[in-house]
Amino acid sequence: MAPRVRFAPSPTGYFHVGSARTSLFNWLFARQSGGVFILRIEDTDVERNRDEWREGIITALAWLGLDYDEGPYRQSEMIGDHRAAADALFRAGYLYACDCTREAIDERTATRATPGYDGYCRDRGLARSATTALRFRVPDEGVTVVHDLIRGDVTFPHESYEDFVVVKSNGVVLYPLANAVDDRTMAITHVIRGEDLLPTTPKQVMLWEALNRCTDEPVALPLYAHLPMLVNEQRKKLSKRKDPVAVESYRDQGYLPEAFVNYLALLGWSPREGEExxxxxxxxxxxxxxxxxxxxxxxxxxxxxxxxxEYLRRLSAGEFVARATPWVAPWNSAWRPSDRSPLWREDQFDATLFARVAPLVQERVATLGEVPGLVDFFFLDEVVVDEVALAGVAGDALARDLLDAARERLATLEWTAAALHEAIAALGEARGLALRRAQAPIRLAVTGRLIGPPLFESLEIVGRERVLARLDRIQELVAR
RNA sequence: GGUCCCAUCGUCUAGUGGCCUAGGACAUCACCCUCUCAAGGUGGAGGCACGGGUUCGAAUCCCGUUGGGACUGCCA
Structure with a gap:
């Protein structure tokens, strides 16, 4: 039988990089084994779920290119199954009603060495009511062994588990049972998820086996595979609150999905051949x-x-332009990154010009979000000149003199990168300046900064008229 | 506290008893290239947590110690 795996996120926040890694590994396993990849959204915690988070999961998966063969299913649509399973378990005595409040339990167990539920209602034989939860009767002795494909057999003693709640007093069936029931109905063969779920796995195994004893058609347990955690610099599990974990924000910053997926795959796994x-x-x-x-x-x-x-540099020039469009010309794009409007207006942007300058920046950026900052001077009418650099030029007589000479020379020069290169080098040489120093004041005048794409090509593309205007302007600024 | 998981350069990893004077990648340092910044090239520094075993031989197997982490909810 072909393997059937599922990715079962709960829509309680932005799509997390850990979730992305888990879904990727599920997807890889399904694709490599000719199996089925299912998306099941676990949305039964009404308090914490939001529709936009659910949409976020679907959008993120699409962006990552992780296509699913079934779903998206919603766990909330299968509540009937969960209740039926709970009823069967209760009738068979695996579950019992409990009316203890958290406070009452804490009070009773305050002096005990082991925290957790004390089994108070185990043998009280309470009837189910609107104030009773249903707890699973964990065997006092013995162990449950989880067969994990990554870690091997992991043994958990029953005595380390309290009688955990399976159904809330309001009737809602909780994760361990709901998840197991859905896995049974979907005939899941491999459960691939984060290691943080490993300690709850025995609960699901116990429930699963109890369910099997309540039916004439037992379902084989799935094989488990618990993926190592993704941690932050403090070696703690990645936190939604403190760590930059939203996949959406990586997309906004201009990370390529193929690069993102490639990197994610390297977290806990490595290709057989050396190449990463x-x-x-x-x-x-x-x-x-x-x-x-x-x-x-x-x-x-x-x-x-x-x-x-590295991925960016491997793109063809045309592809790079297309990929950068949401950042440089969002009005030409169906999708646009949030909070990242370029500094220029639509009427200032010139797609043909951008196509010419793109190769100059392609090998200078690591994310697409950096592109606007490198090409702004091509589109802005007036550049913002860096104050510190300006002060440097103002205090340098040689640089000011070179600016004067350049203003005059460039007015009549043949307008090609090669000629510009030659002329500016000559201007510098006449003043005993190496080209690296001679180009600086001109770069500052035209781009507003001391760093940027190759200058002479840039000058050619910006055009004589605007270059001369900017040389005029910097002379005014320097004179002040 | 209890249960469980984990332990190779700062980081991600290769390594499954001899091929390891431990390989690669990121980061870092130096040099080269160079109109700035990058990119690229070359080279360097940097690791088997510790202690016992087993074995002719251990990063690799076993035990212990130490360290880190996860879980311990009427969340998932």
């Missing part, structure tokens, strides 16, 4: 659950960024 930059096809071919690492991985944005730059 690897195509999706090769990834699918080489991926093995058994090869997944056991220890937590730090999500290193620096390495991600480097890899993104």
């Amino acid at each position: 930059i690897i195509s999706r096809a090769a990834m699918i071919e080489q991926f093995r659950l058994e090869d997944v690492a056991h220890s937590p991985a730090f999500f290193d944005v620096k390495k991600l960024t480097h890899m993104n730059g």
